[in-house]
Amino acid sequence: MHPFDTAIALTTVDAHCSRGATTSAYANMVGPFGGTTAAVLLNAALRHAERRGEPVALTVNYASALADGAFEIDARAVRTNRSTQHWILQLRQGDDVAATATAVFATRRETWSAPEATAPADPPAPDTLARQDPTRRPPWVQRYDMRFIDGGMPTRFDGAEHPHSHSCLWVRDDPPRPIDFASLAALCDTFFPRVYLRRRKIVPIGTVSLTTYFHADTAMLAAHGAQPVLASAHGLNFRNGYCDQRGELWSARRELLASTQQVMYYRE
Amino acid sequence: MHPFDTAIALTTVDAHCSRGATTSAYANMVGPFGGTTAAVLLNAALRHAERRGEPVALTVNYASALADGAFEIDARAVRTNRSTQHWILQLRQGDDVAATATAVFATRRETWSAPEATAPADPPAPDTLARQDPTRRPPWVQRYDMRFIDGGMPTRFDGAEHPHSHSCLWVRDDPPRPIDFASLAALCDTFFPRVYLRRRKIVPIGTVSLTTYFHADTAMLAAHGAQPVLASAHGLNFRNGYCDQRGELWSARRELLASTQQVMYYRE
Numbered sequence: 134m135h136p137f138d139t140a141i142a143l144t145t146v147d148a149h150c151s152r153g154a155t156t157s158a159y160a161n162m163v164g165p166f167g168g169t170t171a172a173v174l175l176n177a178a179l180r181h182a183e184r185r186g187e188p189v190a191l192t193v194n195y196a197s198a199l200a201d202g203a204f205e206i207d208a209r210a211v212r213t214n215r216s217t218q219h220w221i222l223q224l225r226q227g228d229d230v231a232a233t234a235t236a237v238f239a240t241r242r243e244t245w246s247a248p249e250a251t252a253p254a255d256p257p258a259p260d261t262l263a264r265q266d267p268t269r270r271p272p273w274v275q276r277y278d279m280r281f282i283d284g285g286m287p288t289r290f291d292g293a294e295h296p297h298s299h300s301c302l303w304v305r306d307d308p309p310r311p312i313d314f315a316s317l318a319a320l321c322d323t324f325f326p327r328v329y330l331r332r333r334k335i336v337p338i339g340t341v342s343l344t345t346y347f348h349a350d351t352a353m354l355a356a357h358g359a360q361p362v363l364a365s366a367h368g369l370n371f372r373n374g375y376c377d378q379r380g381e382l383w384s385a386r387r388e389l390l391a392s393t394q395q396v397m398y399y400r401e
Numbered sequence: 402m403h404p405f406d407t408a409i410a411l412t413t414v415d416a417h418c419s420r421g422a423t424t425s426a427y428a429n430m431v432g433p434f435g436g437t438t439a440a441v442l443l444n445a446a447l448r449h450a451e452r453r454g455e456p457v458a459l460t461v462n463y464a465s466a467l468a469d470g471a472f473e474i475d476a477r478a479v480r481t482n483r484s485t486q487h488w489i490l491q492l493r494q495g496d497d498v499a500a501t502a503t504a505v506f507a508t509r510r511e512t513w514s515a516p517e518a519t520a521p522a523d524p525p526a527p528d529t530l531a532r533q534d535p536t537r538r539p540p541w542v543q544r545y546d547m548r549f550i551d552g553g554m555p556t557r558f559d560g561a562e563h564p565h566s567h568s569c570l571w572v573r574d575d576p577p578r579p580i581d582f583a584s585l586a587a588l589c590d591t592f593f594p595r596v597y598l599r600r601r602k603i604v605p606i607g608t609v610s611l612t613t614y615f616h617a618d619t620a621m622l623a624a625h626g627a628q629p630v631l632a633s634a635h636g637l638n639f640r641n642g643y644c645d646q647r648g649e650l651w652s653a654r655r656e657l658l659a660s661t662q663q664v665m666y667y668r669e
Contacts, residue, residue, distance in 0.1 A: 189610075190462070192503060196479070212465065219498070230480045233489055235460060235462050235503055237610050239666070248639070249566060249599070249636050342457075342503075344610075346610075348637075348638050367517070369517055369616075369649070369660050370516050370518060371514055373514055379660075392662070394660070399512065400512065
C-alpha cells in the first residue's frame, strides 16, 4: 500500500462518521502535513455512499495543528441537486474541531471549453533537473519528488529579503503513484511557505485556509498517471501576520489540473 | 438606511440563528445577487456575540438560487483559539440549505509586511471614465457604480469569441457607502461572468463557490471610506461546464484590500 493511501485511509463508524489516523510518513514539524489533512477530508466525501459526481471545489480551514494519532471526520451532504452536491465536513480529535471543510461535487457535461492561463513556457524536463534535497526536512517533504525550475527552497536563511515569491517546479509523489483527486488536493499544499522565499528567514507559519478548484476530471487524471505535475505559485500580499498564495498545477500535457489558493499566518 | 444595510440586515432568533430577507434592490435575474448572500453570511458571524477579531477568509458555496423572501442563517463558532476563530454557516429557506459558508476571523498584530502584487498601473481617474450603463440589467447592477478601464460588459453578444477575460474597473456602492467587511465581501462578487467576456454569448451561469481573503483591517477600510475600489479580474480555465476567476480589489492608496476567487458553472 502506498504511504499516501495509508495516510488518507478511513474506516466507517456510521453513516456520517469515519475514522482515520495521522501517519509518521507524512509528519510535519508539528502534526501532519496539511495536504494529507485536505486529502483525507476530501476522501471522506469521495468514499461516502451518498456522493454524486466529482470534486469541483474544496476549501479546508485549519483550526489547529492536529495531534498525532486518531481523528474522526463528520461528512454531510447538505444539498444534492441534479448535477451538483454540497458537503460540510469536520475533522475532530476528541471534543475539538481541528479542521473544517466544504466541498462541491458535480457531474460534468461536455461543453464549449477554452483554456486561458498557460503553463510556464518551455520548462526543462524533470530528469534534467536535480531533486530538491529533502534531508533535514520534515518526513512529508520526503514523500514528494520536487525538482525546481525557479524559486526553490532557499539554501541560506540569512534574512536577505528576496523581491518576489514565485516558484515553478515539477512535483510528484515519492514513490510514484497515479494521480487522483485526493493526491491532487494534497499536491496543492506542497508549495513551501512563500514567506520563507521572501524573507529568507524561518518564522512560525501555518496554513489557515486552503481552497482548490479541480479542473481535471477522472479521465484527465487517468491520462496523466504518475507523471510529475508542473506547479507554479506566488504570493500577493504579506501583511500583519497573514499572507496569501495562488498556485496552478499542470499536467504533462499542459492542461490545468487545478488552481489553488491559500492564506497563511506568520509570526514576527 | 442604505439599501445594502437593508439587504444584509439580520434579526436574532436565538444564540445561533438569525433571520433576514432578500430585497428587491439587489435582485438578480433569479434570486438575489450572490454578493449580498456572501455579505449577509459574513454579517451573521460579524454580529454574533461570540465573534472575536476581524475576517481573514470567507468561502461561500451557493447550493441553489435563493427564493425571494425570508431566510435563516445558522452561525457556529466551531473553534476559538487565542488569535483565530473558525465559523461554519448555513443559510436555509424552510428545510433547504441554499448556501453554506466557512469564515476565519483573526486578531491581527503588527509584523513584517510587504506587498508583492501591484495594482494596475496608472489607471485613469474614475471621474474621467463613463459609468457602465446599468439600464436593462438586473437591479443589483444598478447598486454599483462601475467605470471600466478595460474589459467592460460586451455591448454586442454576437458570439465572436474574445481571446481573454481580463477586466479592470473602478467600482463603488451606489449610493456611496463607506466600505466595511460586508460590503467588501459583496464587491468581490461584482465581476460579471468571465464566460460572457470570452464567448460574447449569454448562457446560463451561476457561482458555485466564492473565496475571499481579506488583507484589509478596520483601519485600512476606514481610511478608504466611500472612494471607488480599483478592481481587476481574469479567468484561468473554462472546461466542461465550470470556469474559475481570480480577482483583486485595491484601495485608492493602492493597498490590496482583498484577493478573491470563484468557480462558476455555465451551460452549453
